Amino acid sequence: QVKLQESGPGLLRPSETLSLTCTVSGVSTDYYGTWVRQPPGKGLEWIGYIYSSGTIKYNPSLKSRVTISMGTSKNQFSLKLKSVTAADTAVYYCARLGGSPLNWFDPWGQGTLVTVSS
Amino acid sequence: QSVLTQPPSVSAAPGQRVTISCSGSNSNIGKTYVSWYQQLPGAAPKLVVHDDNGRPSGIPDRISGSKSGTTATLDITGLQPGDEAEYYCVTWDLSLGSFVFGSGTKVTVL
Numbered sequence: 001q002v003k004l005q006e007s008g009p010g011l012l013r014p015s016e017t018l019s020l021t022c023t024v025s026g027v028s029t030d031y032y033g034t035w036v037r038q039p040p041g042k043g044l045e046w047i048g049y050i051y052s053s054g055t056i057k058y059n060p061s062l063k064s065r066v067t068i069s070m071g072t073s074k075n076q077f078s079l080k081l082k083s084v085t086a087a088d089t090a091v092y093y094c095a096r097l098g099g100s101p102l103n104w105f106d107p108w109g110q111g112t113l114v115t116v117s118s
Numbered sequence: 119q120s121v122l123t124q125p126p127s128v129s130a131a132p133g134q135r136v137t138i139s140c141s142g143s144n145s146n147i148g149k150t151y152v153s154w155y156q157q158l159p160g161a162a163p164k165l166v167v168h169d170d171n172g173r174p175s176g177i178p179d180r181i182s183g184s185k186s187g188t189t190a191t192l193d194i195t196g197l198q199p200g201d202e203a204e205y206y207c208v209t210w211d212l213s214l215g216s217f218v219f220g221s222g223t224k225v226t227v228l
Contacts, residue, residue, distance in 0.1 A: 034217075036163075036219075043120070043206065043219055043220075043221050043222045044155075044163065044206055044208070044219040044222075045219065046208070046216060046217035046218070046219065057215070059216045059217075060214060060215060060216055061216075093162055093163070098168075099151060099153075099168060099169060101150065101151065101210070102210070103150065103151035103152070103153050103168060103169060103208075103209065103210065104151075104153040104165055104168035104169070105153070105155070105163070105165065105208070106164075106165035106168070106174065107165075108162040108163055108164070109162065110162055111162050
């Protein structure tokens, strides 16, 4: 059974860099990992994905500030979002991305709330 | 404003049917697969339909997906109180080079 779990700081100051890690269990082959965020009371926004063998794709609207990377053991992938503002306050989810072509997100982590406030 | 348009809310009595539309264009829904997610209050989204009309293991057959042209549809029949949630569609947009989510639809069981 595949499981994902987000971890990282929950409170940031404006201009700091958001850094989150997603730990994946139950996956024995290469996989696509992805990040999605949801501001409080609002809808879902795709951030980007990474393939465990290296392919990376970002949402064009966030591309200038986002870096997604794979851990050396390939059971973790990470998100960095630089120069955060209050608009980046959201629940951040990681998920496995699947399908051919890619089209579904399953399963999801429980999510972690990141608040940006001075 | 979302690339994919969903109605903000739909409602029906227990046992009845609701239909949620997700309207896009030929740069997304018209050419790529759509998946659907149920998000209960305070919980992470859960996949309920993949590849336009595929049903993951454990999802009841009263939940189904379909697509015609640039509009995808999620049907829930035999509505139950536990179906009360926010539902989102998502697909890849070929022009944007990005996954795009619908704005979400709140299902209320009367």
